Amino acid sequence: xxxxxxxxxxxxxxxxxxxxxxKEQLTLVDAVIEVVDARLPYSSSYDNIARLxxxxxxxxxxxxxxxxxxxxxxxxxxxxxKASGAPVMLTDAKNSKDLSNIVKKxxxxxxPRIQALMKKGLLRRPARVMVVGMPNVGKSSIINKxxxxxxTKTGAKAGVTRQQQWVRINPQLDLLDTPGIIxxxxxxxxxxxxxxxxxxxxxxxxxxxxxxxxxxxxLKAKYPQKVKEYYKVKNISLEDIxxxxxxIISGGKPDIERTSVYVLRDFRxxxxxxxxxxxxxxxxxx
Numbered sequence: 001x002x003x004x005x006x007x008x009x010x011x012x013x014x015x016x017x018x019x020x021x022x023k024e025q026l027t028l029v030d031a032v033i034e035v036v037d038a039r040l041p042y043s044s045s046y047d048n049i050a051r052l053x054x055x056x057x058x059x060x061x062x063x064x065x066x067x068x069x070x071x072x073x074x075x076x077x078x079x080x081x082k083a084s085g086a087p088v089m090l091t092d093a094k095n096s097k098d099l100s101n102i103v104k105k106x107x108x109x110x111x112p113r114i115q116a117l118m119k120k121g122l123l124r125r126p127a128r129v130m131v132v133g134m135p136n137v138g139k140s141s142i143i144n145k146x147x148x149x150x151x152t153k154t155g156a157k158a159g160v161t162r163q164q165q166w167v168r169i170n171p172q173l174d175l176l177d178t179p180g181i182i183x184x185x186x187x188x189x190x191x192x193x194x195x196x197x198x199x200x201x202x203x204x205x206x207x208x209x210x211x212x213x214x215x216x217x218x219l220k221a222k223y224p225q226k227v228k229e230y231y232k233v234k235n236i237s238l239e240d241i242x243x244x245x246x247x248i249i250s251g252g253k254p255d256i257e258r259t260s261v262y263v264l265r266d267f268r269x270x271x272x273x274x275x276x277x278x279x280x281x282x283x284x285x286x
Contacts (some may be wrong), residue, residue, distance in 0.1 A: 005210075006189075006193060006206065006207070006210040006211060006213075006214050007189065007206075008189060008192035008193065008195075008196055008201055008205050008206050008270055016183075018181050018182070018183040019052070019183050021151050021180075021181075022052065022180045022181065022182065022183075024133065025176065025178075025180045026052075026053065026054075026056060026130070026180070026212075028128060028176065029056070029128045029129055029132070029176060030056075030057075030062060030108045030109075030113040030114060030128050030129065031056060031057045031058060031059070031109040031113075031127065032053060032056055032057075032058045032059075032127035032129065032130055032131070032132050032180070033058070033059045033061060033102070033106060033129060033130070033131045033143050033183075034049065034058050034059070034060050034061070034086075034133055035061050035063050035130070035131060035132070035133035035138055035139050036060060036061065036062055036063065036133065036134075036137060036199065037062075037064055037134075037136075037137045037138070037163045037198050038062040038063060038065040038067065038068045038073055038090065038276070039064060039067055039198055039275055039277055040078075040194050040195070040198060040200075040277055040278055041073070041076040041080060041276065041278055043191045043194045043195060043262040043277070043278055044057075044133075044134050044137050044194075044195065044198070044200060045060070045080075045134075046134065046182045046183075047175075049084075049182065050084075050204060052100055052182070054229070057086070057109040057110070057112070058084075058086045058109070059086065059087055059088075059089065059106055059109060060080060060084060060087070060088045060089070060090045061084050061088075061089055061090075061102070061106050062077065062080075062088060062089070062090050062091065062175060063091050063092060063137055063138040063141070063142060064075070064092055064093075064137075064138055064270050065090040065091060065092050066092040066094060066095070066270070066272055067092075067270040067275070068274050068275065069274045069276070070090070070277050072231055072276050073090065073276065075280060076276070076278075076280065078218055078245045079280070080131055080248070080283075081277035084137070084253070087105055088179050089101065089102060089105070089110075091142070091145075093138055093141035093142070093144070093145055096145060096148070099145065099146070102146070103146070103169055103170065103172075103173055106127065106173060107127045107172045107173050108127045108210070109127075110114045110127030110128070110129060110173075111127070115128060126168065126171065126172050126173055126174045127172060127173050127174065128166070128174050128175075128176070129173060129175055130173070130175070130176040130179075130180055131143050131175070131176075131179050131180065132179065132181075133179070133181075133182055134181075134182050134183060134195065135200050135201070135202075136198070136199050136200045137198075137200060137266035139180075139181075140179055143175065143177060143179060146167075146169055146175055147167045147169065147175060147177065147226055165178070171279065185236045193211070193214050193277070194262050194277050196211045196226050197211065197214075197215045197218075197264070197267065197268075197277065198268060198277075199264075207259040208257070208260045208261055208264060209238070209256055209257065211260075211264065212259070212261075212263045212264050213238060213260075214240060215263065215264065215267060216236050216237065216238065216263065217224035218277060219236070219267075219272070219275070220236045222275070222277070223273060223275055224236060226272060226273035226275075227272060227273075230271065230272045230273065231244055231245075231268070231272075232244050238254070238256050238260060238263065239254045239256070241259050241263065242254030242255050242256060242258070245259070245262075247259055247262075262269040
């Protein structure tokens with residue numbers, strides 16, 4: 001039987017609109033916090049981010065780091081810092097221990113612009129920062145984490161549309177409470193597949209079965225033992241997993257549709273194991 005080829009469908013009009021909106025938001029802030037999925041430290045970071053941000057300083061947060069092995073992630077931090085020139089920190093939505101460090105770094109990155117404004121005769125004001133990132137990397141959870149201790153809405157700023165709301169994190173920092181959505185890449189299907197694995201692509205853009213097959217192929221190559229142990233199978237395939245779980249439909253056939261949904265969910269929730277899907281060595285060569 002011929003294997004169907006996975007192809008993620010993109011919507012260029014949506015991408016252009018998202019990029020325009022993001023550029024408008026960027027004019028309001030001194031610095032940005034870019035949120036990246038720690039399982040995809042390369043693939044979930046927009047390759048045109050430097051062009052998009054211009055001279056705007058950024059802090060990169062590798063979010064959902066609890067779904068990865070820290071020992072695997074540490075080399076990525078050094079690599080990303082070297083490649084981007086930006087500070088990189090690990091975080092996850094469940095842990096607030098790093099909150100003060102994130103806030104401190106955001107204020108520090110904003111200081112040059114505030115100093116420049118003061119030289120023009122303006123009074124010192126709190127740093128203004130926004131959270132940006134690809135879809136579903138955890139931008140809203142980071143905003144919630146930052147604003148948990150302070151729900152003070154500071155209202156509209158001069159030159160800011162009424163829809164834009166700011167939250168005062170502390171006397172030194174105001175946060176734009178709406179995330180900036182970085183449009184997804186169109187030209188790289190390998191990256192698109194990985195974004196689908198972590199649910200950063202709308203489910204309307206792909207077949208769950210084809211994505212689950214591709215995910216298992218990647219996990220088979222990188223982490224076969226963890227997958228076999230979790231599903232209690234000797235061979236890694238949707239058919240074997242369905243049979244192992246006794247997910248059978250009429251005619252004694254394995255329920256591939258149900259199994260696909262569960263495999264994707266198990267991976268996304270970290271039940272199968274802690275994984276990084278990008279290849280570190282490949283990025284070193286670029």
